[in-house]
Amino acid sequence: MSKKQRLLEAATYLFATKGFKDTSMAELAKMTGTAGGTVFYHFKTKEDLYLAVLEDVKIRLVEAFESYFEGKTFTSGFERVERAIELYLYQVGVHEYRFRLLHRQYPYALAQENDDCRKLLEDIYSCLTDLFDRAITIGKHDGSIVETANRKTALIIFSMVDGVVRLNTYNLYHAATLIEELTNACRKVLAPPHSEE
Amino acid sequence: MSKKQRLLEAATYLFATKGFKDTSMAELAKMTGTAGGTVFYHFKTKEDLYLAVLEDVKIRLVEAFESYFEGKTFTSGFERVERAIELYLYQVGVHEYRFRLLHRQYPYALAQENDDCRKLLEDIYSCLTDLFDRAITIGKHDGSIVETANRKTALIIFSMVDGVVRLNTYNLYHAATLIEELTNACRKVLAPPHSEE
DNA sequence: CCTAAAACTGACTGAGCGCTCAGGTTAAAA
DNA sequence: TTTTAACCTGAGCGCTCAGTCAGTTTTAGG
Numbered sequence: 001m002s003k004k005q006r007l008l009e010a011a012t013y014l015f016a017t018k019g020f021k022d023t024s025m026a027e028l029a030k031m032t033g034t035a036g037g038t039v040f041y042h043f044k045t046k047e048d049l050y051l052a053v054l055e056d057v058k059i060r061l062v063e064a065f066e067s068y069f070e071g072k073t074f075t076s077g078f079e080r081v082e083r084a085i086e087l088y089l090y091q092v093g094v095h096e097y098r099f100r101l102l103h104r105q106y107p108y109a110l111a112q113e114n115d116d117c118r119k120l121l122e123d124i125y126s127c128l129t130d131l132f133d134r135a136i137t138i139g140k141h142d143g144s145i146v147e148t149a150n151r152k153t154a155l156i157i158f159s160m161v162d163g164v165v166r167l168n169t170y171n172l173y174h175a176a177t178l179i180e181e182l183t184n185a186c187r188k189v190l191a192p193p194h195s196e197e
Numbered sequence: 198m199s200k201k202q203r204l205l206e207a208a209t210y211l212f213a214t215k216g217f218k219d220t221s222m223a224e225l226a227k228m229t230g231t232a233g234g235t236v237f238y239h240f241k242t243k244e245d246l247y248l249a250v251l252e253d254v255k256i257r258l259v260e261a262f263e264s265y266f267e268g269k270t271f272t273s274g275f276e277r278v279e280r281a282i283e284l285y286l287y288q289v290g291v292h293e294y295r296f297r298l299l300h301r302q303y304p305y306a307l308a309q310e311n312d313d314c315r316k317l318l319e320d321i322y323s324c325l326t327d328l329f330d331r332a333i334t335i336g337k338h339d340g341s342i343v344e345t346a347n348r349k350t351a352l353i354i355f356s357m358v359d360g361v362v363r364l365n366t367y368n369l370y371h372a373a374t375l376i377e378e379l380t381n382a383c384r385k386v387l388a389p390p391h392s393e394e
Numbered sequence: 395c396c397t398a399a400a401a402c403t404g405a406c407t408g409a410g411c412g413c414t415c416a417g418g419t420t421a422a423a424a
Numbered sequence: 425t426t427t428t429a430a431c432c433t434g435a436g437c438g439c440t441c442a443g444t445c446a447g448t449t450t451t452a453g454g
Contacts, residue, residue, distance in 0.1 A: 003432080019302065021218040025412065035433040040413060042431095104302060105216065108367040125369055152378045155370055156357065160382075163356025163363075170305040172322055173352055181349045185357075189382045200402080222442060232403040237443060239401090 004042045006032045012053045016097035020050060020106040047110070054107060054120050057098050062127045064091055069134075077139020078190060082183060084131045085161055089179065092165050100169060129154045139190065146192040157186055201239045203229045209250045213294035217247060217303040244307070251304060251317050254295050259324045261288055266331075274336020275387055279380060281328045282358055286376065289362050297366060326351045336387065343389040354383055 010032045014023040025046060029036045043049035068087055074080040092099050101107070102124065111118040132154035139145025164182055168175035207229045211220040222243060226233045240246035265284055271277040289296050298304070299321065308315040329351035336342025361379055365372035 019216075019218070021216070024410075026410085036412095037414080037434065038432055041433095046412065105300070105367075108369075112368070121369075149378065152375055153382075155364065155375060156361070156378050156382050159360025159364060160353065160357045163360035164353070166360075167352065167356060170302075171309070172305075172318075178349055178352060181346065181353050185350075185353050185386045188385045188388075191385075221440080223440085233442095234404065234444080235402055238403095241443095243442065 003032065003034055003038060007034065007039060007042060007049075008052060008056055011049055012057065012101065013097055015050060015053055015106075016101040016104075019104055020046075025049075047114075050106075050110070051114075051116055051120070054101070054117065057101060058120050058124050060095075061091075061098060061124060065127055065131060074138075076142050076144035077135050077137070078144035078187070080135035080138060081132060081145070081157070081186060081190060084135055085157075085183060085186065088128075088131070088161055089165070089175070096169070099165065103166060103169060129158055132157045136190070143192060145190045148190075153189070157189065160185065200229065200231055200235060204231065204236060204239060204246075205249060205253055208246055209254065209298065210294055212247060212250055212303075213298040213301075216301055217243075222246075244311075247303075247307070248311075248313055248317070251298070251314065254298060255317050255321050257292075258288075258295060258321060262324055262328055271335075273339050273341035274332050274334070275341035275384070277332035277335060278329060278342070278354070278383060278387060281332055282354075282380060282383065285325075285328070285358055286362070286372070293366070296362065300363060300366060326355055329354045333387070340389060342387045345387075350386070354386065357382065 007028065011023070011028055014028055025039050026036055029039055039049065043052060065087065074083065107117060107121055111121050129151070133150050136145055136148065136150050136153055140147060161182065164175050164178050167173040204225065208220070208225055211225055222236050223233055226236055236246065240249060262284065271280065304314060304318060308318050326348065330347050333342055333345065333347050333350055337344060358379065361372050361375050364370040
C-alpha cells in the first residue's frame with residue numbers, strides 16, 4: 001500500500017477517535033512510520049488532509065449503502081425499511097470510526113465556510129435519508145406504510161436510529177439491547193392505520 | 198456579579214460553541230475583562246474549569262426540568278409526554294448552548310477517566326430520561342400508553358427528540374418544520390393498540 | 395487607621411503545534 | 425548509464441497555548 005493511502009487510513013482513525021484539533025500531524029507521521037514532512041508532501045494542509053479523509057469515507061459509505069439494494073427486491077416497502085435499519089447498524093458495527101467522524105462537530109462547522117465540505121456532507125446525508133425515503137415511497141404504494149410526508153418521516157426514522165447509535169458510542173446505553181424496541185417503534189410509526197398484525 | 202461567575206458563564210458559552218481544545222484561556226480572560234492569571238486563581242486547571250461549567254449546567258438543567266412538573270397534573274400520561282417534548286424543545290431554544298455542550302464528544306471522553314464527570318453526565322441523562330420514563334408509567338396506568346419496557350421506550354423517545362434537535366444544530370434540517378411529525382411519531386409509538394383517535 | 399487574608403495582575407516559561415525547506419533517495423524513461 | 429521527476433526526510437521556524445509566580449490591589453474585621 002502506498003504511503004499516501006496509509007496516511008489516509010491512519011488519519012481517518014485518528015480524526016474519528018480524537019477529533020481534528022487533538023490529532024497531531026507528528027503523531028500521524030509516527031503512526032505510519034513516515035517523516036513529519038511526508039504528510040505535507042501529499043496533503044497541502046491539515047484541513048486538506050481532513051477533506052481527503054471525509055471524501056474517502058463518503059465514497060466508501062455511499063458504495064456500501066447503494067450496492068446493498070442493487071437488484072434486490074423485498075416483500076414490502078416496510079420490509080425494506082427494516083433491512084435499511086439492519087444495514088445501518090451493521091455498517092456502524094463494522095466501520096464504527098466512520099460514523100464517529102460524522103458524529104463530531106468539526107465537519108459541520110467546517111461546512112459553514114468550506115463548500116467542498118458542505119457538498120460532501122450533503123452527499124452523505126442524502127444517501128442516508130434516501131435509504132428510508134425510497135423504502136417509504138415503495139411502502140406507500142404496496143400499502144405496507146401509512147400515507148406520510150416522505151422526507152420528514154425518513155428524517156424522523158433516521159434520527160431515531162442514529163440517536164440509538166449515539167447512545168452506544170457515548171457509552172450511555174448498550175445499543176444491542178435496544179434494537180428490538182427500535183424496530184418496534186419504527187413499525188408503529190410507519191404502519192398504516194387499522195391493520196395490526 | 199463576581200468575576201468567578203462571569204468566568205464560568207463565558208466559559209460555558211465558549212466550551213459549548215468552540216469545544217474544549219479550541220477554547221483558549223487567554224481568550225476567556227480577554228472576554229471577561231480579566232488578566233490571564235485570574236482564571237487559574239479561581240480554577241486550578243482548564244479541566245477543572247470545564248467540570249465547574251458542566252456542574253453548573255447540570256444544576257440549572259435539572260432545576261428547569263424538575264420544577265416544571267412540580268405540582269402539575271395532566272389529563273393523561275400521554276399528555277405529559279407531549280408536554281415533556283415541548284419543554285425539551287423550549288429549553289433547547291432558550292439555552293441552546295447548554296445542549297451544544299452536551300452534544301460534543303469531550304464530556305463523554307472525559308467521563309471515561311474522570312468519575313466526577315461521569316457522575317455529572319449520569320445525573321443529567323437520568324433526569325432527561327426520567328422525564329419520559331415517569332410519564333410512560335403514568336400513561337400505562339391510565340391507559341393512554343401501551344404496555345412497554347419503560348426505560349427502553351423512554352430512551353427511544355429521547356433519541357428521537359434529541360436527534361431532531363441535532364439535525365437543527367448541525368444545520369442539516371430546520372427542526373421547527375419537523376415538530377408536528379415528531380409528536381405524531383411519538384403518539385404512534387406510545388399509543389395503545391386498537392384505539393385510534 | 396492598621397493588618398492580614400483574599401482577589402487579582404501580567405510578564406514569563408516550556409512544551410507542542412502546523413508547516414517549510416534544502417537536500418537526499420528512488421524509480422522509470424531515454 | 426544518464427537524466428529527470430516524483431517521493432521522501434528531519435531539523436528547525438514561528439507561533440499559540442496552559443499554567444506559574446512574584447508582586448500589587450481590594451476587602452473586611454478589629
